Amino acid sequence: MAAGVQCVSSCLALTSKLSSLSINGSSTSSSSVAVHSNSTHFRSLSFSASLSHNFFSRGLSMNNVQRRIRHSIVCEAAPQKKADSAQKRDRQAEKRRIYNKARKSEVKTRMKKVLDALEVLRKKPEAQAEEVLPIEKLIAEAYSVIDKAVKVGTLHRNTGARRKSRLARRKKAVEIHHGWYAPAPAANA
Numbered sequence: 001m002a003a004g005v006q007c008v009s010s011c012l013a014l015t016s017k018l019s020s021l022s023i024n025g026s027s028t029s030s031s032s033v034a035v036h037s038n039s040t041h042f043r044s045l046s047f048s049a050s051l052s053h054n055f056f057s058r059g060l061s062m063n064n065v066q067r068r069i070r071h072s073i074v075c076e077a078a079p080q081k082k083a084d085s086a087q088k089r090d091r092q093a094e095k096r097r098i099y100n101k102a103r104k105s106e107v108k109t110r111m112k113k114v115l116d117a118l119e120v121l122r123k124k125p126e127a128q129a130e131e132v133l134p135i136e137k138l139i140a141e142a143y144s145v146i147d148k149a150v151k152v153g154t155l156h157r158n159t160g161a162r163r164k165s166r167l168a169r170r171k172k173a174v175e176i177h178h179g180w181y182a183p184a185p186a187a188n189a
Contacts, residue, residue, distance in 0.1 A: 103154040107163065110142035114167050122174045129180045132171070139167050
């Protein structure tokens with residue numbers, strides 16, 4: 001019972017403190033401030049005062065304490081929008097994504113041209129060694145595109161090295177298949 005009376009007295013003390021507090025955007029004195037409903041300074045905030053007798057209707061006796069109207073303040077904030085820096089980062093990321101997508105697409109296209117040309121040469125029964133020269137030009141162009149993609153950061157350097165190695169290994173396999181290249185025997189140490 002004593003705890004309930006103590007709670008009521010502390011709530012009433014808080015209510016008296018809140019009743020002396022108010023908000024005004026245009027007033028210079030902080031002691032007497034009024035809330036204006038058409039104030040443009042606090043558009044995103046809305047305040048309401050409601051009468052609450054729920055605490056008193058629970059059957060607690062209030063012998064020494066006077067009944068006061070308890071006001072509650074409800075503050076509703078506007079939804080947060082993204083900061084300008086976050087929007088700029090989104091724009092930059094989208095621009096980089098499109099740029100990197102084009103670079104990766106070019107790398108894949110060049111690699112596919114080389115691999116297709118090597119496959120055609122491999123299946124050709126009477127191929128000559130000179131027929132590798134145009135494919136070597138395609139390989140050089142693919143290497144250039146891969147190196148540029150690594151340089152600007154679109155591809156990791158290990159990924160670029162792996163793709164260049166794939167092209168070189170496939171070319172060597174075609175040369176071995178036709179007998180234009182014979183790997184040196186491994187030296188036993």
